[in-house]
Amino acid sequence: MRQPTTAERLRAIRDRLGIENAADLARAIGVEPATYRQWENPKRAKSRPSLDLDLVEQLAALAVNRGLDVAPVYALAGYDVRGPVGPRGLADYGAVRYLPPERSPLQAAIAAWQAAGQNREPWVMRDAGLFLAGVLPGDVAIVDLGRPPPAGAIVLASIDGAHGWHRSVLRLYRPPYLVAQTADASLLTPVLIDEATVIVRGPVIAVLRELG
Numbered sequence: 001m002r003q004p005t006t007a008e009r010l011r012a013i014r015d016r017l018g019i020e021n022a023a024d025l026a027r028a029i030g031v032e033p034a035t036y037r038q039w040e041n042p043k044r045a046k047s048r049p050s051l052d053l054d055l056v057e058q059l060a061a062l063a064v065n066r067g068l069d070v071a072p073v074y075a076l077a078g079y080d081v082r083g084p085v086g087p088r089g090l091a092d093y094g095a096v097r098y099l100p101p102e103r104s105p106l107q108a109a110i111a112a113w114q115a116a117g118q119n120r121e122p123w124v125m126r127d128a129g130l131f132l133a134g135v136l137p138g139d140v141a142i143v144d145l146g147r148p149p150p151a152g153a154i155v156l157a158s159i160d161g162a163h164g165w166h167r168s169v170l171r172l173y174r175p176p177y178l179v180a181q182t183a184d185a186s187l188l189t190p191v192l193i194d195e196a197t198v199i200v201r202g203p204v205i206a207v208l209r210e211l212g
Helices: 006-017 022-028 033-039 052-063 069-079 106-114
Strands: 096-097 120-125 140-144 154-160 166-174 176-179 198-208
Touching: 006 022, 006 033, 006 052, 006 069, 022 033, 022 052, 033 140, 052 069, 096 166, 106 120, 106 198, 120 166, 140 154, 166 198
Parallel strands: none
Antiparallel strands: 096 120, 120 140, 140 198, 154 166, 154 198, 166 176
């Protein structure tokens, strides 16, 4: 399977950011427009497994400033968001929206779960917050955004981060708290649900795992 070129990756990220003009994106990340246009020029594009990480971090920061999820930026740039260790810009995220790569074995299963109901989204677990509950880093959780969670359910929640933007986590719902179930002591402090800085978005209805 042919890998996307650097130019194709950059164009896909720019489309994801909702920026029509290449010059506007160039200025937003502190690059001369003429230089950036060369990066998107198909004739000068290179086939690489991923974009330069420093550039991707700048694009991810721009996504955050525009209120967008950072995971698609990394995925489109060629980075795997499923593992617990990842680029700097993903450090605060316990869970991120999952975009399966082409020909992923999970694609059909994810599509089936989404087609079976409305407002269902796939999210990938990145931290070890539910390790003892059987949800491992890299697992894909199908979240039902259209119904309230029962007590004891695993839920997706948004939490105001230290840097001023929302980060997402998957945790157990024990009203009025979100709690982890893990041996990682750094994740064991319960999080009070206040509906201002902590918002429960929906219960997890399935967990998918790619083996091998």
